[in-house]
Amino acid sequence: MRIIIDAMGGDNAPQAPVLGAIRAKRELGVDVTLVGRREDIEKHLGGEKGIEIADAREVITMEDDPSTATRRKKDSSLAVALTMLKDGKGDAVVSAGSTGALLTGATLTVKRIRGIRRAALAPVIPNGGKGVMLIDCGANVECTSEYLLQFAFMGSFYSKHILGCANPRVGLLNNGTEETKGTELQKQAYTLLKRVSDEGRINFIGNIEGSAALSGEVDVIVTDGFTGNIMLKGCEGMIKFLMGQLKGVFLSSTKNKLAALTLKGDFAKLKDMMDVNKVGGTALLGISRPVIKAHGSSNDEAIFSAIRQAVQFARAGVIEEIEKNIDYMRLPAGAAKTEE
Numbered sequence: 001m002r003i004i005i006d007a008m009g010g011d012n013a014p015q016a017p018v019l020g021a022i023r024a025k026r027e028l029g030v031d032v033t034l035v036g037r038r039e040d041i042e043k044h045l046g047g048e049k050g051i052e053i054a055d056a057r058e059v060i061t062m063e064d065d066p067s068t069a070t071r072r073k074k075d076s077s078l079a080v081a082l083t084m085l086k087d088g089k090g091d092a093v094v095s096a097g098s099t100g101a102l103l104t105g106a107t108l109t110v111k112r113i114r115g116i117r118r119a120a121l122a123p124v125i126p127n128g129g130k131g132v133m134l135i136d137c138g139a140n141v142e143c144t145s146e147y148l149l150q151f152a153f154m155g156s157f158y159s160k161h162i163l164g165c166a167n168p169r170v171g172l173l174n175n176g177t178e179e180t181k182g183t184e185l186q187k188q189a190y191t192l193l194k195r196v197s198d199e200g201r202i203n204f205i206g207n208i209e210g211s212a213a214l215s216g217e218v219d220v221i222v223t224d225g226f227t228g229n230i231m232l233k234g235c236e237g238m239i240k241f242l243m244g245q246l247k248g249v250f251l252s253s254t255k256n257k258l259a260a261l262t263l264k265g266d267f268a269k270l271k272d273m274m275d276v277n278k279v280g281g282t283a284l285l286g287i288s289r290p291v292i293k294a295h296g297s298s299n300d301e302a303i304f305s306a307i308r309q310a311v312q313f314a315r316a317g318v319i320e321e322i323e324k325n326i327d328y329m330r331l332p333a334g335a336a337k338t339e340e
Contacts, residue, residue, distance in 0.1 A: 003310050004090035007036035008059045008077035009097025011297045017096065018044040020303025025051060027304075030311055033090055036077040056080040066100025070109065078102060082109040085289050092290035092310035094281065096298045103139050106287045113319065115326035117144075119286035120151050121225070121293065122158065125235055126279060127214045130163045134213075134221045135285065137228040145188035148172070148222050150329045152193055154285040154322055155220035156202045161316040162309075165219045170197075171208035173223035173231070181207055185224070192331070193222070201328050210234075243271070281306035283313060286322075290314045 003024065007017040014036055021032040022045070033052040034041050041053050058076040060069045070079040078097050082105045085093045093110075095102050103119065112119055120136035135155040140147060152170050159168035172189055174182045179190060190207065197204035205218065210231055212218055223231070246267070250260035260267070272278055278301065281294040290313040294306040 001311060001314060002031040002033060002090040003307050003314075004033045004035060004054075004081045004084050004093045005303070005307070006077045006081045006093070006095035006097055007034040007041050008056070009095040009102075010294065010303075011096075012299055013096065014040050015044050016298055016300045016303050017094075019300035020298075020307060021051060022046075022048050023300065023304045024307040024311075028308060028311060030307070032307070033084065035081040035084070054080060054084065060098055060101050062098060064098065064101065066098055067104050069098065069101040070105035078105055079109070082106055082291075085291070086110050091314040092292065094292045094294055094303065094306045094310050096281075096294035096296055096303065096306075099138070099293055099296075102291065102293055103284065106284055106291045110287050110289050110291065112286050113288050113322055113326070115329065116150055116154075116286040116322070118147050118150075119284055120147075120154065121228075121282050122151075122155055122285045123232060123282040124163065124279065125213065125232070127216055129216055130159075130165060130219070131279075132213060132219055132221060133159050133163070134223070134228050134232055136223065136225040137232045137282070138225045139284075140225040142226070143185065143224040145185060145192055146329075146331050148185070148189040148224070149192045149196070149331075150286070152202055152204065152220065152222045153196075153325060153329050154318075155222065157318050157321045157325075158283060158285060158316075159219045161318050161321070162312050163219070167203050168219040169205045169217070170202050170220045170222060171205050171212065171218040173210065173221050173227060174207035175209070177207045177209060179207070189222070195332075196328060199328075201325070277302040278305055280309035283309070285318075288319065290319070 005017050005021050007014045035054045035056050038055045056077040058073040060076045060078050081093050118140050121139045122135040124131040133155045135151045156168045159165045174186050193204040250256045281292040284291040292306050292310045
């Protein structure tokens with residue numbers, strides 16, 4: 001197993017990718033290839049042996065146009081990493097660089113799974129259990145019902161094989177739980193999802209509201225990228241707010257400080273569960289090889305977690321199951337014209 005890492009991507013590159021890769025090599029027993037400027041990478045290796053470096057002289061920055069970045073900067077760390085993945089020189093790619101450039105580059109270089117209309121960003125949100133997958137959260141601002149149908153299948157397979165949900169519950173994010181709720185997109189998607197659920201392909205539980213996201217009622221939330229991104233950022237903001245409020249309460253008096261000492265271990269577990277550095281990255285589902293997007297501000301622990309997730313993704317057989325079931329992810333005959 002070899003994981004290819006974009007060593008120049010992210011706010012803390014190359015230090016964080018290099019240190020995360022060293023830890024992954026030691027603790028996970030995987031081979032790693034760091035892609036980027038050799039001299040910059042070697043400064044942080046500390047003499048570590050057994051790590052491959054693929055020299056790439058250019059860096060994609062946040063100022064570069066994501067839609068053309070990997071084509072204009074063919075010798076960038078991200079472009080070279082994706083080309084290596086396409087050529088079979090590794091089993092997965094991890095990058096904390098530009099989300100748009102990674103999405104476009106993976107689509108153009110590595111290619112989508114045959115039959116998949118659009119790749120989707122699919123983060124796992126902590127919920128006190130195995131986590132809930134949100135798909136899509138920003139890759140596709142506008143969607144068709146066929147996209148949402150495919151998102152449901154891909155999210156269900158990922159949840160089953162990697163999160164360990166035996167029969168993942170799939171919900172369609174909407175402004176109410178009734179079948180008739182939502183725009184025409186949600187209504188069409190509901191019909192498609194119910195059909196494949198009745199056939200036993202996925203476990204569609206119907207429309208869900210945003211309040212169900214962290215309640216444990218659902219394992220996969222299906223939505224368009226615009227709505228999903230707003231929901232994700234809302235969840236992140238609420239978690240930060242609540243953690244800050246809890247800290248304020250327990251530091252407000254001597255009595256509360258003593259109570260906090262009693263609960264220190266429990267709060268440490270809660271903090272770890274909500275810690276983005278321990279959760280891992282976001283899977284890019286629909287691409288023909290495993291690609292993981294780490295958060296742009298990832299430290300070395302977050303990069304390590306993303307590499308661990310990439311290893312799981314590469315070993316789990318998710319892509320193979322998507323390929324095997326692609327015929328069930330298409331619109332019924334005669335419906336395609338109304339979707340375009």
